[in-house]
Amino acid sequence: MSAVIDNHAPAHGHDSHDHGDHHGAPHGLMRWVTTTNHKDIGTMYLWFSFIMFLVGGVMALTIRAELFEPGLQIVSPEFFNTMTTYHGLIMVFGAIMPAFVGFANWLIPLMIGAPDMAFPRMNNWSFWLLPPAGILLMSSFLLPGGAAGVGWTMYAPLTSQMGPGMDTTIFAVHLLGMSSIMGSINIITTILNMRAPGMTMMKMPMFVWTWLITAYLLIAVMPVLAGAVTMTLTDRHFGTSFFNAAGGGDPVLYQHIFWFFGHPEVYIIAIPAFGVVSQVIPAFSRKPLFGYASMVYATSSIAILSFIVWAHHMYTVGMPVAGQLYFMYATMLIAVPTGVKVFNWVATMWKGSLTFETPMLFALGFLFLFTLGGFTGLVLSLVPVDVQLQDTYYVVAHFHYVMVAGALFSAFAGVYFWFPKWTGKMYDEKLGKIHFWLTLVFFNMIFFVQHFLGLAGMPRRIPDYNPQFTEFNQISTIGAFGFGLSQLLFLYILLKAIKSGKPAEQKQWDGADTLEWTHLPTPMPYHTFENPPTVK
Amino acid sequence: MDGRKPGKASLLAMVKTVLSAFVGIRRRSGHDEDAVRLTPVQIIVTGVVAAAVFVIGLILLARFIISSAAS
Numbered sequence: 001m002s003a004v005i006d007n008h009a010p011a012h013g014h015d016s017h018d019h020g021d022h023h024g025a026p027h028g029l030m031r032w033v034t035t036t037n038h039k040d041i042g043t044m045y046l047w048f049s050f051i052m053f054l055v056g057g058v059m060a061l062t063i064r065a066e067l068f069e070p071g072l073q074i075v076s077p078e079f080f081n082t083m084t085t086y087h088g089l090i091m092v093f094g095a096i097m098p099a100f101v102g103f104a105n106w107l108i109p110l111m112i113g114a115p116d117m118a119f120p121r122m123n124n125w126s127f128w129l130l131p132p133a134g135i136l137l138m139s140s141f142l143l144p145g146g147a148a149g150v151g152w153t154m155y156a157p158l159t160s161q162m163g164p165g166m167d168t169t170i171f172a173v174h175l176l177g178m179s180s181i182m183g184s185i186n187i188i189t190t191i192l193n194m195r196a197p198g199m200t201m202m203k204m205p206m207f208v209w210t211w212l213i214t215a216y217l218l219i220a221v222m223p224v225l226a227g228a229v230t231m232t233l234t235d236r237h238f239g240t241s242f243f244n245a246a247g248g249g250d251p252v253l254y255q256h257i258f259w260f261f262g263h264p265e266v267y268i269i270a271i272p273a274f275g276v277v278s279q280v281i282p283a284f285s286r287k288p289l290f291g292y293a294s295m296v297y298a299t300s301s302i303a304i305l306s307f308i309v310w311a312h313h314m315y316t317v318g319m320p321v322a323g324q325l326y327f328m329y330a331t332m333l334i335a336v337p338t339g340v341k342v343f344n345w346v347a348t349m350w351k352g353s354l355t356f357e358t359p360m361l362f363a364l365g366f367l368f369l370f371t372l373g374g375f376t377g378l379v380l381s382l383v384p385v386d387v388q389l390q391d392t393y394y395v396v397a398h399f400h401y402v403m404v405a406g407a408l409f410s411a412f413a414g415v416y417f418w419f420p421k422w423t424g425k426m427y428d429e430k431l432g433k434i435h436f437w438l439t440l441v442f443f444n445m446i447f448f449v450q451h452f453l454g455l456a457g458m459p460r461r462i463p464d465y466n467p468q469f470t471e472f473n474q475i476s477t478i479g480a481f482g483f484g485l486s487q488l489l490f491l492y493i494l495l496k497a498i499k500s501g502k503p504a505e506q507k508q509w510d511g512a513d514t515l516e517w518t519h520l521p522t523p524m525p526y527h528t529f530e531n532p533p534t535v536k
Numbered sequence: 537m538d539g540r541k542p543g544k545a546s547l548l549a550m551v552k553t554v555l556s557a558f559v560g561i562r563r564r565s566g567h568d569e570d571a572v573r574l575t576p577v578q579i580i581v582t583g584v585v586a587a588a589v590f591v592i593g594l595i596l597l598a599r600f601i602i603s604s605a606a607s
Contacts, residue, residue, distance in 0.1 A: 201576075202567075293567035297553075298560030304587045305558070325598035330591070340560030 025526045033128075036120030037526065038105045041127050043422070045102030046415070048130055050491075052094030055138070057484050059087035064446075064480035070467045080463035081149025082165075086137065088152025089169070092269070093176045094134055096403065099411045100272035101126075101183050104211045106422065108187060110516035111205045113196025113533045118189035119182075126182040133175035140165035151461060153262070156243030156254040159232045166236065170229045177222040184215035184222075191215075196515075198535035202296070205514045206289055209296050210275030213303045217264050217271070220307075225261040228254060252317055259310040267306040269403065271299060273370075273410035274341060277363045280413045281345050283511035284360035285352030291344045298337040305334045315386045324383045331381035335374065342371050357509070358432030362413035365440050366406060373401025376451070391461070394454025400447045412439070412490070419494070420508040421516055424523020425501030431493045438486035445479025550574065550582040558586065 025031060025040070035041060062083045066074045075083070105123065109116055117123045140147035145163020148154075154173075159166055191212045195204070204212075231242040232254070241247025243254040282289045289295065312331045315324055345367055354360075376398040380386050389395060412435075420426050449472040454460075458469045465473065506522045516524075519533050553570050556562045570579075 291562070293564065294556075294560055294562040297557030297562055297567075301554075301557045301560070301583065304583055305590075308587065308591050322595070322598045322602050325601060326591075326594050329594045329597065337558065337560035 034124070036116070036124050038109050038117045038120070038123065039422075039524065039526070041117075041123050042102045042104075042106030044127050045098045045105055045130075048127070048134070049095045049097075049099035049102060052090050052098070052134060054487070055134075056087050056090035056095055057487065059083045059090065061480055061484050063087065064477040066463050067465070067473050068477040069474075070465050070470055072464060075463070077463050078146065078149055081151075081461065082141070082147040084461050085149055085151055086140075086147060089137065089173075090134075091403070092152065092265070093173070094130075094137070096269050096407045096411070097176075097180065098130060100211075100214075100269070100276075100407075101180075103207075103272065103276065103411075103414055103418075104183070104187055107418065107516065108190055108208055108211060109194070110520065110528060111208050111514050112191065112194065112199050113515050113519075113529050113535065114190060114194035115527065115529050115532075117186050118194055119186050122182050123186050126179045126186065129175045129179040129182075133172040133179070136168045136172040136175065140168045143168065153255075153258055154229065154232065155258070156232060156235070156251040157245075160236055160244065167233065170233050173229050174226055177226045180218050180222050184218040187211055187215040188219075196529070196532035196535050202293065203535060206278035206292065206295055207272075207275035207514075210271045210278070210299055213299050214268050214271045217268050217303050217306070221261045221264045221268070224257060225265075228257040228261065231257075252314075255314050255317060256311065259313045260307070262313065263310040264303075264306045266402065267302060269407045270370075271303070273366070273407045274299065276410045276414040276417075277345065277366050279512075279514065280359045280363040280417050281348050281367075283417070283509045283513070284355055284357065284363070285349045286354075286511040287348055287352045288513075289344070290347035290350075291340075295341060295344055298340055302334065302337050305330070305337070309334055312381055312386070315383050316390045328381055328383050332378065335378050335381075338374060342367065342374075353511075357416075358427075358429060358436055359413045359417035359509075361433060361436040362409045362416065365436065366409040366413065369401055369405030369409065369440075369443070373398060373406060376401065389454055391459055392454035393450040393458045393460055396460045397447045397450035397454060400450075404447070405443060409439075412436075415494075417509070417512075418516075419497065420504030421520075421522055421524060423498055423501070424504055425497045426504045426508065427493050427497035427501060431489065431496075435486060435489050435493060438489065439483065442479045442483035442486055446476050446483055447479075449475050449479075550578055551586065553579065554582045554586045557583070558590070 025037070026035075032040060032044060035044075060083075062075060063080065066072070066080055105117065108114075143164045146165055148159070148162040148166040148169050150158040150162060150166070154169070191204070191208060201209075231240065234240040235242055235244055235249070241249040243249050243251045245251060278289055278295065309327060309331045311319060311323065311327045315327070356364075376394070380389060380395065380398055416427065416432055453469055453472050453476075456469065458465055504522050506520075507517045508522070509517070512518075515529075515533060515535070520528055549569075553562075553566070553574060556566065
């Protein structure tokens with residue numbers, strides 16, 4: 001099938017430019033600045049997120065280097081605070097979220113048989129808001145008073161005590177939020193309006209479903225975050241007292257608003273990760289996804305339930321016992337649909353014809369470790385336990401099992417899975433497997449021991465600690481440097497494959513059955529599905 | 537399709553669909569039935585109402601437990 005056809009019509013009727021007569025990708029730098037092609041924009045999102053992943057990773061290594069020994073050795077406590085803050089902000093908003101938006105850009109049009117995203121120019125703007133946001137975030141370090149060491153949650157009243165670095169951070173969050181909202185509008189419109197004939201909602205690949213649900217979540221909660229940081233901004237500069245107790249405000253209000261955004265945010269990160277894994281596991285089990293309809297329903301209900309559990313992040317802040325009990329029960333119950341999904345993935349593999357290429361290894365790593373992160377979440381949902389463990393390394397271990405072993409492993413699985421399709425080149429399978437095992441071992445080296453540090457009472461976000469914690473911290477730090485170096489191997493694998501990888505086949509994985517594998521050639525043409533396929 | 541039209545599902549069928557979604561388990565036959573009889577709007581409205589009932593139920597349960605502990 002030749003997808004490079006001259007009758008390419010701009011997706012928007014009012015577009016007066018005639019840029020439909022080129023056959024392939026334009027050349028030069030301006031290609032990337034002005035592109036409206038979903039594949040180009042997807043690629044930029046993925047590279048941006050990888051760069052931010054390395055930046056946030058260096059910050060993590062700074063934290064771990066300081067914690068190699070008790071006492072203060074490498075950085076000042078103030079700088080340590082900025083490291084924990086910007087590591088969190090950059091990894092959540094700069095690395096993981098854009099990575100999955102990159103997958104969405106690349107894959108949603110291909111999976112539903114659409115020629116591009118619904119609003120290609122808005123798509124371009126969604127991406128190009130990110131680099132200024134990243135620069136704004138990093139510029140905080142150069143301002144008087146340095147960056148804001150308030151924690152990624154940006155709690156009041158700390159935020160009112162910071163220098164101008166706080167303001168650049170707030171504006172960066174605004175830009176990131178705008179980008180996410182526009183991306184979500186684009187994704188929802190594309191999925192609802194641009195499916196190929198015959199591609200009914202319940203025939204859509206699970207990845208597309210997960211992004212539809214995630215996009216609604218983003219539209220619901222990003223304005224809440226924007227509101228919270230805007231109120232912080234007006235408290236700082238315009239004399240309001242939303243969160244200032246001295247002026248009649250309430251700092252705890254900030255926490256409620258933040259976590260009303262923050263808990264759905266966890267699912268905004270996790271649900272697209274579920275989507276990637278739901279494509280990878282069936283492909284390498286050579287079986288359809290077990291319980292597809294249940295998965296769609298369960299993902300939707302997880303999205304709804306994610307709005308009613310936010311205060312489990314705030315048990316120790318002070319709330320009535322009835323409130324604690326309510327949030328405890330709700331949090332424990334939300335584990336049920338999530339647990340069912342884990343069983344569905346396991347059932348997909350049951351009696352499957354399994355092979356263990358790199359994408360499958362990362363998907364299985366996700367399955368094991370995300371489940372562990374889910375269980376420690378269940379432990380923390382119990383109020384009496386959480387009162388003991390809040391702000392300890394147990395919490396740090398828990399959410400890194402969800403964020404790194406959940407979202408990051410899933411993103412790695414996705415990159416290895418679709419890389420041959422995207423580039424037409426095959427990566428080095430042996431090196432990919434080495435990357436997986438190094439990542440898996442070092443990840444557990446960093447974070448498994450942190451459970452015990454937390455149980456023993458080591459507080460998080462503190463640059464010093466009691467000498468009794470030294471050995472486990474040293475294990476964790478060595479693991480962190482190993483993990484960081486392993487990601488350079490990932491970069492090498494990608495660059496090597498792009499430069500000299502063997503040509504990939506149209507259907508590189510014989511169990512893959514979505515449209516991009518069955519209907520499109522490899523390497524991927526610049527324009528695809530100008531004539532929609534008919535899905536039976 | 538055999539006389540059944542979208543939007544003609546009973547309230548019970550809608551509640552059953554949404555509750556099975558909350559648990560995360562749905563039979564294929566049940567899903568096929570839903571696809572014929574339910575519209576997305578019905579499912580979403582029932583889902584949001586069920587979530588509200590779920591929240592209220594949990595709040596009542598929490599209050600009941602506290603009041604019974606106090607007495």
